[in-house]
Amino acid sequence: MTDPFTLAMVLIAALALMGQSIGISMLVGSFVYLMLKGYDVSIAAETMMQGLFNGYTLLAVPLFILAADIMNIGSLADKLLRFAQALVGRFRGGLGHVNVVSSLIFSGMSGSAVADAVGMGKIVITMMTKDGKYTPSYAAAITAATAIVGPIIPPSIPMVLYALVSGQSVGFLFAAGILPGLLMALLMAVTNGVIAHRRGFPVDDGIPLRELPGATWQAIPALMLPVILLGGIYGGVMTPTEAAAVAAAYALVISVVLYRSVSARGLYQALLGSARSTASVGILIAGALAFNYVVTRENVPDSVAAMLSAMDLGPVGFLIAVNILFLVLGCVLEAGALLLIVVPILIPAAQALGIDLVHFGVVLVVNAMLGLITPPYGLLLFIVAAITKQPLIPIIKDLVPFIAILIVALMVITFCPDFVLYLPRLLGYQG
């Protein structure tokens, strides 16, 4: 880690803490690194643009934002909300549970936590905050926290990347993710319940149970949406990115034809608002792409991982050190790059310590996902801040209990390999 790199890191941290745009801070820091090293400074612009241009899976982001905006201006979100209220409204924190469950259902959508968070996440946030029962920061926090379950429950892009570098079976890795993902979801639901009681989130008594059939009937077109998407993706009719477009189209058609609730002006505002949110989130991804080059060129993950492998810690110490390493490196690298660069160095050490590699993969993916919501730099954290237009501090405050319970889950996952490997073994895994 040479001086130009340290300087660039300090500059980025300073600019960001002094209130500059985080995306621009990372781009500027990357430029400064290249200048000081005497490299071609245009590499930062190149990496940023090539990365965006080739980031096909992220194309689902603007379309999911649009789908959510259309569901909102049409009355789909209202009908869904009324249904959810009739179903779980009498329970404290009911919509929080809806948020957890929707993350589980949609975990298969894109295999990418970022796309999933803005997908159903934005719709559920709208429902939670519409009548002022939940604070926007709490809605944002629980959405970010539950979204990370997405890539732990299959399908999962990070697991495929891990399989590629570790030589493990994708099928067994996918199976190994299921119980940990369910455990995390369960613990978050419990946390939501406890917080709802402690903070006294109001309950609905306005909608009696006998109105449930009516509310359900009204919500059927909206409830069909997940059925269509999941059926389409698993039936091989469309890719997850295309599914985002279908979701937006479906919401539009239902709103126009069935509920007659969309004006041309409303649609324009939805398009503009979605495009604007996309640009504010996108610049963060762009800045991170530019800075990824710097971190890779400096071999930072290499040297840190090599140091860790050489420390001779024993299985427990090694796994804890890996947990910490991932949480720290998650601040400067996106999850995919992290897995591709660090995992090859850690695998031999893990093997030597007798750690099962499928189990290790789940531990690493859970870690990489946790890094998306832990301050100071967590992409999901920023995204929910952008789509709720809330400052970060209250969101982070509301996230603390969820992060705490997720760390408990991480410990269970880390130290109970039998729990993680239960399903793969049922399917014939010999490990």
Add this chain to the structure above:
Amino acid sequence: MTRFAPILGWLQRRAENFIALMLAAMFLTFLLQILFRYILALPVTYTNWTVEFVSIAWLWGILFGYAFVVRDSDIIRLDIVYNGLPLGARRVLDAVTGLICAAILANTLPKCWDYVQFMRIERTPAMRIHYNYVFAIYIAFAVAVIVRSLLNVWGAIRGTGSRYVTPIHPEGHDYD
């Protein structure tokens, strides 16, 4: 500055039209892709432009949108420290960080211009567009961010920036 306000306002609305149109085009292109590929089962030569088009719209949407449409109040910041400071200190920080960003983006602009021009030798796979056109958006983006940074520095020095007068843009919660 005020006599330019109508023109700037007009340009602002056209920029908004542009990115809204871009997202609409992206959306329709995806629907066309599904129609062509799965419903009409056309060969891929009819559909491989779709992926490329939406990729360009995504790149342009982000860089153009950030430069010309995203308001200062929409920009994602780590405001943990900043918000706790008094107004005077915030003005100083804004002037300093704005100058640093403008200076570095301006200083690196010629080399980036050179890269964009260089990419003329490569073409996109499906639509065969020269990459210098695809990547030209960077130049507009960088120039706009430089100008906006300098305007913010000016606003910070005079104490008239939007972040000191109205903390949240009046339209900030229109379509959440």
Add this chain to the structure above:
Amino acid sequence: ASATVELIYSDTVSETDIRSQLLQSEFGDCLGDEFTFQAYHGATLFAQGTELTAMQRGNLDMANLAIFDFYNQVPATSVLGLPFLFRDYEHMRAVYNSDVLDELWAQVEEATNVKFLSFPYIGARHLSYIGDHRYMTPADLAGVRLRMPGGEGWQFVGQAMGASPVPVAFTEVYTALQTHAIDAQDNGFPATRSMRFDELLTHIALTNHLIAANEFTMSMSKWNSMTAEQQERVQMCADQFEAALDQTTLEQEATLQAEFEAQGIDVYVPDNAAFQAHVTEVYMNSPYSADWPAGLVDAIGAVGQ
């Protein structure tokens, strides 16, 4: 003054892949004390398809490129992406060792400022799929959703084979097969194993449609900055890398085929003459063949006959 020559290398192969290990042991270690060889794998430094321009701009010294990477700058190179151009591995190697391609390489070096060092064999591509019967001819592939890498050149290969090509990123092929978004893919045996596609596949048709070699290259400015002895050293190590990768790939292909069969995958030889006839016709009627040097396809075919 530093005496060592720094060589920055980037590719898209995973760091744990046997190819990356051979690159280090046969090329990197072979270079000796006069060189510092720094390899970045998994497309972590430069994205796939951007290595050529990075070398031309002096930001990268070496890369292992695919022939389609040259298409934009020298359209004639697409001739080497013609399926069934090579009969088998021996034919491919004989062609690269002969002088048939010298004129083409000279043209590419001149146009791109990139030095060609060697052409390591990375394996033959075969048609593998999830299905319930054998596909013997191009007609059997009608409507089969065959994953091909993104990019027009690759997609056209799938189309010429008679299938409906679908562009899917390499890392997403497994999930695409699992969710039946695609039916087939055409990676060679080593990639099919390392990406675990064999967990899902039911059939492999030994089409051998592309006998693929990489272009192991160095930027011309870096090459020219070295002394004659250093150039000789680099060339020697590049040849050694080629020989080692050839041997390893051939061994892997033989072992993996036996393993796939033992796993219950139906591995069979389709009517390759029918595929070749169809592919040749499609290419000859396409804009690609217009760029090809006159008589080169025949000259390649004549090698070793």
